[in-house]
Amino acid sequence: MGLAQDLLRQADHLTEYEGIDPSQASLRRAVSTAYYALFHLLVEEGALRWTGSPEGRIGFERGFNHGSMRTISEKFARSVWKDWHAKVPTIPKSLKEVALAFMTLQDQRHKADYNNSHVWTVTDAKNEIKLAERAFEAWESIRTDSMAGNYLLAMLLGKARV
Amino acid sequence: MTTTTLPTQEQVDRVAQVLAPDVLRVRMNIDTDWADCPALYFKVVISDDASRNERLGEVTNRVRETFTTQLDLYSLEPFPYFNFRNQSEQAKLREPAWD
Numbered sequence: 623m624g625l626a627q628d629l630l631r632q633a634d635h636l637t638e639y640e641g642i643d644p645s646q647a648s649l650r651r652a653v654s655t656a657y658y659a660l661f662h663l664l665v666e667e668g669a670l671r672w673t674g675s676p677e678g679r680i681g682f683e684r685g686f687n688h689g690s691m692r693t694i695s696e697k698f699a700r701s702v703w704k705d706w707h708a709k710v711p712t713i714p715k716s717l718k719e720v721a722l723a724f725m726t727l728q729d730q731r732h733k734a735d736y737n738n739s740h741v742w743t744v745t746d747a748k749n750e751i752k753l754a755e756r757a758f759e760a761w762e763s764i765r766t767d768s769m770a771g772n773y774l775l776a777m778l779l780g781k782a783r784v
Numbered sequence: 785m786t787t788t789t790l791p792t793q794e795q796v797d798r799v800a801q802v803l804a805p806d807v808l809r810v811r812m813n814i815d816t817d818w819a820d821c822p823a824l825y826f827k828v829v830i831s832d833d834a835s836r837n838e839r840l841g842e843v844t845n846r847v848r849e850t851f852t853t854q855l856d857l858y859s860l861e862p863f864p865y866f867n868f869r870n871q872s873e874q875a876k877l878r879e880p881a882w883d
Contacts, residue, residue: 692819699858701858728818729818732817733818743868743869743873744873745830745835745869746867746868748837748840749840749866752840752841752844756841756845
């Protein structure tokens with residue numbers, strides 16, 4: 623099992639190991655971990671397409687940037703991404719689900735890590751984990767589609783046509 | 785292509801009614817997200833039954849899809865975000881923004 627799957631399981635564990643009234647610290651870590659599970663899934667999937675050296679693969683993985691991934695995910699979620707020929711392709715529904723989940727989880731992760739005025743509940747934290755789980759399932763169904771490759775490449779390059 | 789006409793709380797209430805009894809109420813506010821981009825935040829109070837682990841994923845997904853479709857939220861500049869809590873959690877926390 624890879625890091626992404628482990629993180630997803632850990633996120634769920636964080637909401638449960640303290641019983642019915644988990645601490646804010648655990649709920650915040652759970653939400654943050656759910657985001658990082660999806661982040662690492664996409665980075666791992668991107669790296670699978672790398673056929674160069676192992677060192678190069680590490681550099682390749684480090685090329686993924688949270689901000690660029692957000693920018694590209696919004697374009698895919700809204701179906702306004704322009705491809706390498708400046709055409710607006712149809713984005714498969716499952717890929718839109720992944721992009722939407724990425725947008726949402728990244729925002730919630732920032733809220734969980736930095737906004738101490740927001741009170742997390744078990745329902746809200748578990749909802750974010752379920753969103754990540756859905757994104758994992760959606761990705762599995764679309765990962766070999768050419769648009770999934772375009773999504774990863776666009777995120778890695780960090781540039782979006784406008 | 786984005787439009788600028790934001791939904792009203794009355795429109796939000798009407799969509800929430802469609803989702804009853806799983807959804808009790810929804811409050812919307814306009815803010816910016818972590819990236820400082822315009823955002824619409826929906827605070828959704830669901831029933832305790834709807835928040836059961838076996839149902840939560842299906843219910844929250846249905847809420848997101850219903851709101852985004854019926855209010856055409858992805859055509860708006862602010863990106864929609866949804867937060868959820870159940871009736872018992874809100875009764876305990878009593879946060880006015882969720883009432």
